[in-house]
Amino acid sequence: MMSKGCMIFAFFLLCTCAFAYDQKRFEEGEELFRRCIPCHGQYGNKQPMGKRDISRLPEKDISNILRDYALGKSEGAMNAQASLLDQQKIAALATYIASMKIKQGSEVFALRCSGCHGKDASKSAFGKSGKVSNLTEPELIRVLRNYQSGVYAHGSTANAMKGRAISLNDNEIDALARFVDTL
Numbered sequence: 001m002m003s004k005g006c007m008i009f010a011f012f013l014l015c016t017c018a019f020a021y022d023q024k025r026f027e028e029g030e031e032l033f034r035r036c037i038p039c040h041g042q043y044g045n046k047q048p049m050g051k052r053d054i055s056r057l058p059e060k061d062i063s064n065i066l067r068d069y070a071l072g073k074s075e076g077a078m079n080a081q082a083s084l085l086d087q088q089k090i091a092a093l094a095t096y097i098a099s100m101k102i103k104q105g106s107e108v109f110a111l112r113c114s115g116c117h118g119k120d121a122s123k124s125a126f127g128k129s130g131k132v133s134n135l136t137e138p139e140l141i142r143v144l145r146n147y148q149s150g151v152y153a154h155g156s157t158a159n160a161m162k163g164r165a166i167s168l169n170d171n172e173i174d175a176l177a178r179f180v181d182t183l
Helices: 004-033 059-070 078-082 087-112 137-149 156-166 170-182
Strands: none
Touching (some): 059 078
16 A cells, blocks of 8 residues: 555656656647648638638647548648648647647737736736736637727726727737636
8 A cells, every 4th residue: 555655756756747748749749830830820820721710629629630631531731731640740739739829828918918917917907907817718808809899998997908909809819818718
C-alpha cells in the first residue's frame, strides 16, 4: 500500500508528464500550422475559397475534418495537405488550432484592455466598471456589442469603452470573450 506522500508524489509526477506531453503536442501543432497560414490566416479565421473559419471549431471537429481529408473522405484543396499528416500530427494540429482563438484574445486583451482592466481582467476600470473577469463569454460579447451600438452611452467609462469597442471587429470580440472566459 502506498503512503499518502508517495501518492501525492505520483500524482504530481503524472500531472507534470501530462503537461509536458500537452506542451510538446501544442508546439508541434504550432510548427505544423505555419503551412496553413497562407490560406487560413495567422489565427485560422480566414475563409479560404469560401470555406469555414476553422478558429471557431472545437478540437474534436478539427481532428475529424483533417482525418477525413487525409483519408480522402472529403474532397478539396486540403486533400494534398492533409495526406501528409499522420494521426499524431492531426491531433497536434487540432490542439493548436482550437487554442488559437484564446491566443488571439490574449494578444487583443494585452494591447487594448489590460491598461484599464489589469493583466488578469480583475481590475475595475477607473474604480467604476465591473470586473471583466466576472463575465462569461456570451456576456462579454453582449457588453462589447452594446458599447459599439451606443446602448451604453453615458458616463466617463462608457465614452472610453465605446471608442475601444468600436475599434474591435467581430473576430477580435469573439477571441477576446473566449480568452477572458478562461481567466
